[in-house]
Amino acid sequence: MVLPTLVVVSGPAGGYGKTTLAHEIARAVGCPAICRDEIKEGMVHANPGFEPGPGDALTQRTLPTFFAVLELLLRAGTTVVAEAAFQDRLWRPGLEPLVRLARVRIIRCTVDPDTARARNLQRLAANPVRKAAHTPPRATGRRDGAFDPISLAVPTLLVDTTAGYDPRLPDIDVRQRF
Incomplete structure (x- = not known):
């Protein structure tokens, strides 16, 4: 049996284009x-x-729910795309067990900081549920550049989302090695 693929789309919180990608x-x-x-x-x-x-x-309930859903799908043989900020210290412990269940590929989104801020403000204004669910970035005490990317030894690809995708979406082949 061929293992399913787990595509992990990661990057700093707020406007990096992770969910869209x-x-x-x-x-x-x-x-x-x-x-x-x-x-x-x-x-x-x-x-x-x-x-x-x-x-x-x-937030405390979301993390185990997220990983339980991923594990359920992977055990069923389902290829899946997982998206979150994926800070290494917080998320690697949840991802490590999934490496046995799937071929893991990591995509890390990057973006111009001004574009990220503008996207985040636009998103919060357009979606009241999003605004009600998440702490504004400045309230978390995080600083730009404080992101600690996942350090799993799996194929990883950087994708700049500032103006479209670089590399382009058709060139991101998640079934193969990056």
């Missing part, structure tokens, strides 16, 4: 995209009056 790759491959923020946003609907904050209760 994850959904585009999933459509191109023909598989589901599982996005951490979308799981948390779904939880907000069942928690009226929720107030986001660093390490809030929904």
Whole structure:
């Protein structure tokens, strides 16, 4: 049996194009995209009056739910695209067990910082559920450049999302080695 592929789309939080790229790759491959923020946003609907904050209760529930969904799909033999910020210290422990279940490929999004800020502001203004679910970036105490990328020994590709995708989407072959 050939293992399914787990495409991990990562990068710093806020406006880096991770979710958009994850959904585009999933459509191109023909598989589901599982996005951490979308799981948390779904939880907000069942928690009226929720107030986001660093390490809030929904954030704590989202992480194990995210990895449980990925494991379930991979054990069923499903190729899947997983999207989140994927800071190494927080996310590597959840990803390491999945290496036995799938061929893992990491895509790390990069973008011009001004573009990221503009995208993030636009997203928050356009989606009230997103705004209700997530702590504003400045409230987390994170600084630009504080991102610690995943350090798994698997094929990794940098994709600049500033103006489209570089490399272009058709050139990102997640089934092969990057």
